[in-house]
Amino acid sequence: MTTHHIRLAFDLMGDLFPDETSKEVASYLNRKGPLPFALLVRDLNIPAVNIARSLATLAIHDIIECHEDARTNSKRILYAFNLKRTLYILHYSKCIHCARQLYGFDGELIIEELLLNGKQRMSTLLVTVYERLIKAGKDPQIHSLQSIKESFKLLVSAQFLQRITINETKSNISTVVEESLTNLVQIPEITQEGWKYLLSSQQDESNEPSTKKFKSTKLIFGDEKIFWKVNFQRFFAYLRDQELIQAFTNRIDQNAGEIVRTILRLTEVKPSPERTIPISFIEIAKTMATAGLQMNEDLLQKYINLIMDDVNNCVVKVGDQGRGTYIVDFQKALSGLTKAHIQSFLRERFGSNALRIYNMLEERGCLSQKQIEDMAMINAKEAQQYVYSMFIDGMLTLEELSKANDFNPTRTFYFFRVNLYNGVLSLLDHSYKTMSNLMQRHQFERERHRKLIDKRDKVDAIIHSLREQNGEEEQIKEVEDILSPMEKEQIQKLDAAFRKIDLAQLQLTETILLLEMYLSISNSTAPVQKKTGSKAVAEKLLETTVQR
Amino acid sequence: MAYSHAKIEPMETSTSLETSDFDPVNLESSIIQLCLQFPNGVSDKILENSFRSATMQQRVSALNRLLSLNKIDLLKSSTEQGTFLYRIRDTANALGSSITISGGGTTDQMERVVYQLVKESSNLGIWMRDIRTKTKLSQIILNKTLKSLESKKLIKAVKSVHASKKKVYMLYEMTPDPSITGGTWYSDHEFEAEFVRVLNEQCARLLDERLDESIRKFPHDPFLRRTSSFMSSIELVTLINEMGIATVSLTVQDIESILYTLICDGKIEKTTVASTTNNENGHRNNLYRSIKPMLDSSPVVRNPCGICPVFKDCHDDGLITPKTCIYLNKWLDF
Numbered sequence: 001m002t003t004h005h006i007r008l009a010f011d012l013m014g015d016l017f018p019d020e021t022s023k024e025v026a027s028y029l030n031r032k033g034p035l036p037f038a039l040l041v042r043d044l045n046i047p048a049v050n051i052a053r054s055l056a057t058l059a060i061h062d063i064i065e066c067h068e069d070a071r072t073n074s075k076r077i078l079y080a081f082n083l084k085r086t087l088y089i090l091h092y093s094k095c096i097h098c099a100r101q102l103y104g105f106d107g108e109l110i111i112e113e114l115l116l117n118g119k120q121r122m123s124t125l126l127v128t129v130y131e132r133l134i135k136a137g138k139d140p141q142i143h144s145l146q147s148i149k150e151s152f153k154l155l156v157s158a159q160f161l162q163r164i165t166i167n168e169t170k171s172n173i174s175t176v177v178e179e180s181l182t183n184l185v186q187i188p189e190i191t192q193e194g195w196k197y198l199l200s201s202q203q204d205e206s207n208e209p210s211t212k213k214f215k216s217t218k219l220i221f222g223d224e225k226i227f228w229k230v231n232f233q234r235f236f237a238y239l240r241d242q243e244l245i246q247a248f249t250n251r252i253d254q255n256a257g258e259i260v261r262t263i264l265r266l267t268e269v270k271p272s273p274e275r276t277i278p279i280s281f282i283e284i285a286k287t288m289a290t291a292g293l294q295m296n297e298d299l300l301q302k303y304i305n306l307i308m309d310d311v312n313n314c315v316v317k318v319g320d321q322g323r324g325t326y327i328v329d330f331q332k333a334l335s336g337l338t339k340a341h342i343q344s345f346l347r348e349r350f351g352s353n354a355l356r357i358y359n360m361l362e363e364r365g366c367l368s369q370k371q372i373e374d375m376a377m378i379n380a381k382e383a384q385q386y387v388y389s390m391f392i393d394g395m396l397t398l399e400e401l402s403k404a405n406d407f408n409p410t411r412t413f414y415f416f417r418v419n420l421y422n423g424v425l426s427l428l429d430h431s432y433k434t435m436s437n438l439m440q441r442h443q444f445e446r447e448r449h450r451k452l453i454d455k456r457d458k459v460d461a462i463i464h465s466l467r468e469q470n471g472e473e474e475q476i477k478e479v480e481d482i483l484s485p486m487e488k489e490q491i492q493k494l495d496a497a498f499r500k501i502d503l504a505q506l507q508l509t510e511t512i513l514l515l516e517m518y519l520s521i522s523n524s525t526a527p528v529q530k531k532t533g534s535k536a537v538a539e540k541l542l543e544t545t546v547q548r
Numbered sequence: 549m550a551y552s553h554a555k556i557e558p559m560e561t562s563t564s565l566e567t568s569d570f571d572p573v574n575l576e577s578s579i580i581q582l583c584l585q586f587p588n589g590v591s592d593k594i595l596e597n598s599f600r601s602a603t604m605q606q607r608v609s610a611l612n613r614l615l616s617l618n619k620i621d622l623l624k625s626s627t628e629q630g631t632f633l634y635r636i637r638d639t640a641n642a643l644g645s646s647i648t649i650s651g652g653g654t655t656d657q658m659e660r661v662v663y664q665l666v667k668e669s670s671n672l673g674i675w676m677r678d679i680r681t682k683t684k685l686s687q688i689i690l691n692k693t694l695k696s697l698e699s700k701k702l703i704k705a706v707k708s709v710h711a712s713k714k715k716v717y718m719l720y721e722m723t724p725d726p727s728i729t730g731g732t733w734y735s736d737h738e739f740e741a742e743f744v745r746v747l748n749e750q751c752a753r754l755l756d757e758r759l760d761e762s763i764r765k766f767p768h769d770p771f772l773r774r775t776s777s778f779m780s781s782i783e784l785v786t787l788i789n790e791m792g793i794a795t796v797s798l799t800v801q802d803i804e805s806i807l808y809t810l811i812c813d814g815k816i817e818k819t820t821v822a823s824t825t826n827n828e829n830g831h832r833n834n835l836y837r838s839i840k841p842m843l844d845s846s847p848v849v850r851n852p853c854g855i856c857p858v859f860k861d862c863h864d865d866g867l868i869t870p871k872t873c874i875y876l877n878k879w880l881d882f
């Protein structure tokens with residue numbers, strides 16, 4: 001809830017919803033808390049229609065939540081701004097990429113459509129995806145409606161998509177239906193009419209004019225009341241698993257990574273944020289054999305013993321059924337991974353000596369300045385500098401222990417401690433600000449070279465159309481020469497710069513995801529501090545606003 | 549008792565006046581011999597009983613002379629209240645007697661007291677303020693005493709490596725305790741960062757070589773790879789001493805503190821196993837092994853903002869903005 005957090009959220013919203021009204025409405029709601037529609041109309045100088053439209057769009061995306069006003073018991077609807085959900089926009093590209101890796105083009109487009117539209121019915125989704133595939137030039141035989149529907153089914157069964165039904169009585173508030181294991185695939189069956197329409201549109205897609213297809217009455221596809229949306233938690237869990245596998249591969253070797261991947265895949269059946277269900281050794285061996293990874297049982301046992309010793313001991317043996325039962329404890333895994341990120345940050349920013357001090361403090365608990373100087377084998381002055389810069393950045397906390405009743409500085413011990421939670425908070429803030437900075441720079445460069453970029457786009461469009469119409473090579477060359485060589489060079493540099501910024505942003509989202517997951521898991525076990533006085537009241541207020 | 553004697557004795561001294569001339573010297577040597585017989589101390593009573601011939605005055609003056617010559621010590625008895633013991637002073641410590649004391653009796657007493665305190669602190673030394681509290685002497689007098697003792701080369705001042713203003717005093721021929729001079733890592737009261745760094749790198753290199761070797765030997769068995777990449781601290785000590793990097797021979801403790809810093813750097817890990825041989829650690833063997841990091845670098849530091857020194861001053865509309873940031877310019881080749 002820091003400035004950078006909010007700033008980033010609005011930057012992201014501005015990207016996705018370029019009209020100014022959404023940003024204004026959202027920022028006003030963020031400042032004032034939940035408000036009813038009437039107040040919004042009164043306070044903002046925007047016509048009510050526009051406000052309503054932007055509220056509707058944002059609500060479909062869950063960025064603005066509607067709930068009933070419980071206090072006054074009236075039937076008014078309050079609109080609240082959901083900051084957390086806005087930041088999920090950061091991870092859109094990663095989610096699409098995951099879908100592409102797991103489910104091919106069909107899956108990728110399904111997820112992309114859903115992300116851009118918030119919630120949709122399956123029927124509309126199938127139609128749009130199909131049309132996009134055809135336009136992109138894919139073979140309609142391979143990517144038929146049936147295949148798209150199959151991908152959709154797979155996505156639902158893997159719980160990447162969530163189902164939503166509309167509550168009849170409160171028709172403007174939707175509730176999410178939790179998909180339990182029993183009613184697993186409640187894919188609505190499209191009615192006969194619907195199928196006929198879709199199939200007919202598939203066959204005569206390019207030739208017939210559109211008048212023939214349009215019927216006077218609206219079509220009923222059979223799933224009017226069932227909407228679907230993307231299940232972000234599931235995607236985040238998948239990304240977290242990928243990070244964990246990568247960590248194990250770095251530490252031990254490729255085979256260890258594969259074993260961990262198998263364990264995690266076997267536990268996807270019932271995902272939970274804290275830990276996985278127990279998996280027995282025999283199951284692991286069987287799955288690995290079917291997956292084609294050749295490993296005899298002895299070797300597998302050796303690897304598992306090694307895995308148990310690594311990455312903060314996150315793979316734990318809980319019993320002996322089936323030759324050993326193992327679970328993955330995500331709390332430990334995430335704290336191990338975030339520790340690695342923080343250590344890398346400290347190493348690059350302050351130097352390896354500072355990292356040494358940090359690790360020493362973590363092992364020993366609390367140390368005074370003098371003790372640090374003695375134990376770290378570093379120059380005393382340097383050690384002091386490192387300790388204080390880390391303290392300013394929030395990685396260390398200071399504890400005062402007084403010998404006397406008054407906190408006389410000469411008679412008090414000052415101990416430094418490592419606080420992982422605070423460190424993660426400050427690193428997360430840092431990442432948010434970096435993300436905003438990168439986005440700003442991207443925007444600025446685009447504005448600065450707008451003319452050049454426009455020119456290049458026009459040239460590209462002309463060339464593309466020429467190639468489609470099989471124009472001559474000479475013509476194409478002429479068009480290309482509109483851009484002088486210096487401009488071409490500039491454009492190339494610009495492209496390279498944009499690519500670099502995008503890559504940096506993408507990698508940064510991985511870190512942000514990891515840090516946020518760590519915070520959410522450890523919120524329940526945040527370090528308890530003595531709370532007295534006005535500071536405690538302020539903290540309590542912050543907690544309640546964060547939870548909202 | 550003494551008083552009753554005092555009344556009687558004057559009558560006796562008149563009879564033995566002729567022998568009283570020899571008695572002082574004889575008395576002293578006989579007192580000394582008596583003290584030697586009883587190294588734990590001779591009480592007043594015993595002296596009286598042994599030297600009935602001498603008067604109390606003679607005895608008292610003999611004792612005073614012996615005390616001033618520092619041949620005996622005057623102590624208070626703990627067993628009988630109020631009596632005094634005379635104890636022979638250790639001849640090995642007859643240095644006291646070689647003190648050519650000039651300037652009067654009081655200074656030499658103070659010097660002796662100060663000297664005693666310094667001696668007791670053996671190789672840790674004693675701080676001036678502590679001497680002052682113990683002897684309750686004033687600063688000026690204490691300074692003079694210390695100066696005179698120093699000039700006689702009996703005590704010396706040693707500067708502590710931790711607090712450079714603090715001086716402790718100890719006997720001249722004592723070697724200062726390692727806690728004051730700092731030990732292996734300090735030379736001339738300065739921390740040898742370079743030396744420590746070189747040792748650090750050497751140990752890391754040795755462990756890395758061992759890891760590569762183990763990977764080459766066992767490409768298929770991860771467990772054997774792991775066990776064969778361990779090296780014990782004793783092995784490392786012998787190797788480092790053979791390489792001759794250090795002028796002094798290093799102990800296992802020294803190397804373990806260097807290895808501890810390597811653990812904190814995140815480059816190695818440590819295990820402890822029980823050992824059959826009895827070595828310095830006493831039935832425990834510390835094994836070390838080089839490890840690969842979990843993450844080569846965090847994405848947070850892969851862009852210039854992560855290591856920017858003016859990150860906190862960077863704002864949207866200020867002198868330092870991302871739009872004109874020179875670090876970003878350099879990074880993007882603009």
